[in-house]
Amino acid sequence: MILRSHLGDCRWEKTPVLAYKQDGTTSFRDITKQILFEGAQMDFQWRYFEVAPGGYSSLERHEHEHAVMIVRGAGRVLLGDAVHAIKLYDLILVPSMTWHQFQPTGDAPLGFLCIVNAQRDRPQLPTAADLTTLRANADVATFIRI
Amino acid sequence: MILRSHLGDCRWEKTPVLAYKQDGTTSFRDITKQILFEGAQMDFQWRYFEVAPGGYSSLERHEHEHAVMIVRGAGRVLLGDAVHAIKLYDLILVPSMTWHQFQPTGDAPLGFLCIVNAQRDRPQLPTAADLTTLRANADVATFIRI
Numbered sequence: 001m002i003l004r005s006h007l008g009d010c011r012w013e014k015t016p017v018l019a020y021k022q023d024g025t026t027s028f029r030d031i032t033k034q035i036l037f038e039g040a041q042m043d044f045q046w047r048y049f050e051v052a053p054g055g056y057s058s059l060e061r062h063e064h065e066h067a068v069m070i071v072r073g074a075g076r077v078l079l080g081d082a083v084h085a086i087k088l089y090d091l092i093l094v095p096s097m098t099w100h101q102f103q104p105t106g107d108a109p110l111g112f113l114c115i116v117n118a119q120r121d122r123p124q125l126p127t128a129a130d131l132t133t134l135r136a137n138a139d140v141a142t143f144i145r146i
Numbered sequence: 147m148i149l150r151s152h153l154g155d156c157r158w159e160k161t162p163v164l165a166y167k168q169d170g171t172t173s174f175r176d177i178t179k180q181i182l183f184e185g186a187q188m189d190f191q192w193r194y195f196e197v198a199p200g201g202y203s204s205l206e207r208h209e210h211e212h213a214v215m216i217v218r219g220a221g222r223v224l225l226g227d228a229v230h231a232i233k234l235y236d237l238i239l240v241p242s243m244t245w246h247q248f249q250p251t252g253d254a255p256l257g258f259l260c261i262v263n264a265q266r267d268r269p270q271l272p273t274a275a276d277l278t279t280l281r282a283n284a285d286v287a288t289f290i291r292i
Contacts, residue, residue: 001239002225002238002239002240002241003225003230003232003236003237003238003239004236004237004238005233005236006233006234006235006236006237010235012235012237015237036213036215036237037213037237037239037261039211041210041211041242041263042211042213042263043189043190043263043264043265044189044190044213044261044263046213046261064187065185065187065188067182067183067188067190067192069182069259071217071235079148079149084149086149087151087152088152089152089156089158089217090149090150090151090152091149091150091152091158091161091182091183092148092149092150093147093148093149093183094148095148096187113215113259115183115190115192115261117187117188117189117190118189119189
């Protein structure tokens with residue numbers, strides 16, 4: 001496993017395409033996950049997520065940070081109380097306890113690398129009160145999917 | 147700094163292009179480094195390295211692992227006692243205490259993402275005895291640059 005060839009379209013040898021979330025408690029659509037690197041000696045986990053057109057990642061926040069690079073397509077991301085356009089190779093830091101959600105634009109998938117600490121807290125989902133606060137911003141209200 | 151746009155050719159907003167090594171004790175040529183993500187809350191450092199045509203990274207090994215993805219060009223990499231061809235988006239694990247060196251092929255730069263633990267040991271350079279052992283393999287002898 002020292003070398004895994006890229007097979008095209010962000011699929012790799014010996015790297016299964018997984019369900020995005022296993023627990024079934026969060027809301028998301030048309031998104032897959034591949035674990036590119038993890039291991040006992042690694043203090044991080046390197047993942048690739050891909051959101052199909054019309055899909056979205058779960059709206060969530062957590063103590064741990066996300067380090068993200070877009071590697072396929074383009075889209076928009078909610079970070080806190082603002083929605084940003086994101087394109088190929090842009091870098092995104094999702095700070096601690098910041099609401100975030102990724103969505104593709106157009107009819108191509110949005111794919112991104114996401115590095116996290118191996119030891120990290122579980123994501124938190126928005127309460128009804130959190131959603132009310134988020135939706136007080138018109139841009140955010142229009143953007144978010146749950 | 148939550149969003150840094152890609153400016154083209156693997157350069158990013160607010161992300162300086164740095165000297166590859168600061169200490170001057172290792173042998174390398176025509177290679178730059180950009181730190182894409184690091185921080186007090188991150189247990190990892192995410193770097194981008196770029197080797198110009200004719201250049202090479204230092205021939206070294208260390209206890210910590212490298213998790214690597216090629217994102218620009220193509221090349222070859224020494225991993226232990228074998229030289230492998232590498233192309234766009236290939237994934238490479240450099241295992242603990244494994245001699246490695248990256249070189250581009252052709253006349254385009256080789257650029258790669260490299261994630262390491264924030265806490266890690268310093269690289270070791272080959273001794274004369276190590277080089278003799280490495281060069282016992284004809285492919286390796288032809289490949290390595292020091």
